[in-house]
Structures are given as structure tokens and as C-alpha cells.
Amino acid sequence: xxxxxxxxxxxxxxxxxxxxxxxxxxxxxxxxxxxxxxxxxxxxxxxxxxxxxxxxxxxxxxxxxxxxxxxxxxxxxxxxxxxxxxxxxxxxxxxxxxxxxxxxxxxxxxxxxxxxxxxxxxxxxxxxxxxxxxxxxxxxxxxxxxxxxxxxxxxxxxxxxxxxxxxxxxxxxxxxxxxxxxxxxxxxxxxxxxxxxxxxxxxxxxxxxxxxxxxxxxxxxxxxxxxxxxxxxxxxxxxxxxxxxxxxxxxxxxxxxxxxxxxxxxxxxxxxxxxxxxxxxx
Numbered sequence: 001x002x003x004x005x006x007x008x009x010x011x012x013x014x015x016x017x018x019x020x021x022x023x024x025x026x027x028x029x030x031x032x033x034x035x036x037x038x039x040x041x042x043x044x045x046x047x048x049x050x051x052x053x054x055x056x057x058x059x060x061x062x063x064x065x066x067x068x069x070x071x072x073x074x075x076x077x078x079x080x081x082x083x084x085x086x087x088x089x090x091x092x093x094x095x096x097x098x099x100x101x102x103x104x105x106x107x108x109x110x111x112x113x114x115x116x117x118x119x120x121x122x123x124x125x126x127x128x129x130x131x132x133x134x135x136x137x138x139x140x141x142x143x144x145x146x147x148x149x150x151x152x153x154x155x156x157x158x159x160x161x162x163x164x165x166x167x168x169x170x171x172x173x174x175x176x177x178x179x180x181x182x183x184x185x186x187x188x189x190x191x192x193x194x195x196x197x198x199x200x201x202x203x204x205x206x207x208x209x210x211x212x213x214x215x216x217x218x219x220x221x222x223x224x225x226x227x228x229x230x231x232x233x234x235x236x237x238x239x240x241x242x243x244x245x246x247x248x249x250x251x252x253x254x255x256x257x258x259x260x261x262x263x264x265x266x267x268x269x270x271x272x273x274x275x276x277x278x279x280x281x282x
Contacts, residue, residue: 004033006058010051010065010076015040018066021090042067048076055085063087068095068106123168130165133172134158139183142172143192147267149173150182150241151198152233153224154208156251156259160198163260169267177233179240190244194270196263197241197248202231204252 009018015038026032039051055061063080065087067073073092080087099106126146132138133145135158142148146169149157157173164171175181176197186192209225223229241248247266251259 004035004060006037006055006061007034008037008039008051008055008061008063010039010042010048010063010067012041012043012067012069012072015066018064018090021066022064043069043072045072045075048072048079052079052083052085056083061085064090066090067092119168123166126168126170127162127165129170130161130172133170134161136174136181138172139174139185142183142185145170145172145193147171147263148186148193148195149198149263150176150195150237150246152176152205152230152237154205154212155198155200156256157198159256160251160259160263163256164263167260167264169264176237176240178236179243182240187244190246194263194267195244195246196266197237197246198251198259199234199237199241199248200250200252202227202234205230205234 007022009015009022011018019038022036026034037051037054039047042048042051055063063076063085065073065076067076067089068091070092073089077087077089095106129144133141147161147164149161149171150173151157153175157175161171161173172193174183174186186195206225206227209230213225238248249259249262254262
């Protein structure tokens with residue numbers, strides 16, 4: 001009997017919600033073998049029957065679904081039960097509970113989170129802004145940023161900025177070579193936006209930069225990966241962040257998502273209380 005679990009992710013929309021939920025679930029279990037089967041925009045009983053027919057052919061099948069249509073969700077749960085296939089919904093009980101608490105009937109509209117409303121267009125604008133203000137570009141417009149990220153090379157500034165943009169934050173990122181690389185506007189007004197410094201352990205930077213050099217097939221710039229020079233860079237960055245009282249985040253063992261979550265918390269404090277030393281993390 002195969003020990004590989006066949007995970008069927010069934011969604012009536014893009015499937016993004018299910019993907020993230022399954023990632024969170026599997027992170028709790030070590031040494032599991034699985035194969036994912038993704039079915040997005042599933043909105044009819046016929047589609048469900050075809051999926052269940054496929055899942056019956058496999059051993060160790062598990063169904064995880066996100067379907068907001070009550071009747072369709074019940075049909076999937078009932079048919080899966082009849083076929084003795086483990087089946088778990090991730091939204092049904094939550095929607096029902098919220099409906100009771102809010103004393104409001106849910107719309108049960110698939111892809112409701114992707115409505116082309118003001119929030120959606122604000123997010124698109126934030127993504128465009130962030131792409132245009134990547135890696136120190138358009139410095140003169142820095143005052144239009146919600147968040148400004150500073151850090152030495154390879155501290156995940158760009159991916160973090162893009163992730164924040166997808167959350168609706170207009171984010172600029174500036175490579176920190178030394179204090180002179182900081183725009184005068186920012187020096188004169190360190191509170192022009194929520195400024196956060198990103199740092200990491202020198203040894204980790206060496207590995208990241210060597211991988212970067214290997215990728216672009218560049219072997220001549222030895223100083224870029226020199227541990228002593230990197231240690232100096234990191235220490236100078238820390239001094240700069242402290243001088244301007246900017247909070248810092250050590251990204252050494254953090255994913256982009258974790259770093260972004262910490263930045264958003266800092267931003268919320270900034271918006272609520274203004275800039276103060278209580279935000280500073282050394």
C-alpha cells in the first residue's frame with residue numbers, strides 16, 4: 001500500500017486560499033509524502049463527480065475544499081462520505097458562524113474576495129508604485145511611500161516590498177551601501193514614512209551573495225562576498241538605523257511573509273502613535 005497521500009484541493013475560485021491553508025497544515029507534520037491535485041473554479045455537481053471518480057482510483061486520498069455555495073458544499077461532503085473519502089471544508093462553518101454573529105445572511109458568492117472594488121484598485125496602485133520605486137528608483141517621490149525599506153544587499157528588500165504591495169502598502173526600498181546612500185530627504189525627515197531597516201547575519205549574507213554571483217556568472221567582485229567587509233557593512237547599517245531611530249528586523253531566519261508581518265505591525269504602531277523609540281528594535 002502506498003504511503004503517499006493524494007491531496008485533492010477543490011475550490012470554487014482560484015484555489016489560493018486552499019493552497020495557503022494546506023501549506024500551514026503540512027508544516028505541522030514531518031516526513032509525509034504527498035501529491036497535490038488542484039481543482040479550481042469547481043462550481044457544478046458534474047465537476048465534483050469527475051474529481052471524486054479520480055480520487056477513488058487512488059489510495060490515501062484526502063479532500064480539502066473551499067466552496068461557498070451551501071448546496072454544492074453539502075453535495076461534495078455527502079458524496080465523499082458515501083465513497084468513504086476523508087473530506088474537510090475550510091469555510092462553511094466559519095461563514096455560518098459569522099453569519100450568526102453579524103446577524104446577516106452571507107452572499108455565498110464565489111470569488112467574492114476578488115471583486116473589482118476600490119480596495120482592489122488600491123492594491124494594484126500599490127503594486128505599480130512599489131515596482132517603480134524598487135532598488136532606490138524615483139527617490140524624489142519617497143514621501144509618497146507608506147513604508148520604506150532600507151538594508152544592505154541581499155536582505156530580501158525587493159521580495160518583501162512586493163509582498164507588502166500585494167497587501168496594499170506603497171513600498172519603496174533603498175539599498176544601503178553606507179550612510180551617504182540615504183536620500184537627503186530621508187535624512188532631513190526620518191519620519192517621512194514608516195521606515196524599517198532590514199539586517200541579517202554576515203555569514204548568511206556571504207552564502208546569499210555567493211549564490212547571486214554564481215547565478216549571474218560574476219567572479220571578479222571579490223569584495224562583495226568578503227566576510228570582513230560584509231561584517232563592516234552590517235555593523236555600519238546597524239549604527240545608521242540606530243542613529244535615525246529606525247526599527248530593524250533581523251531577517252536571517254525569517255521568511256518574507258514573517259518579515260512582512262513584523263513590518264505591518266510596526267506600520268500600525270507608526271500610524272497610531274507616530275514615530276517613537278518604543279518602535280525601535282535593536
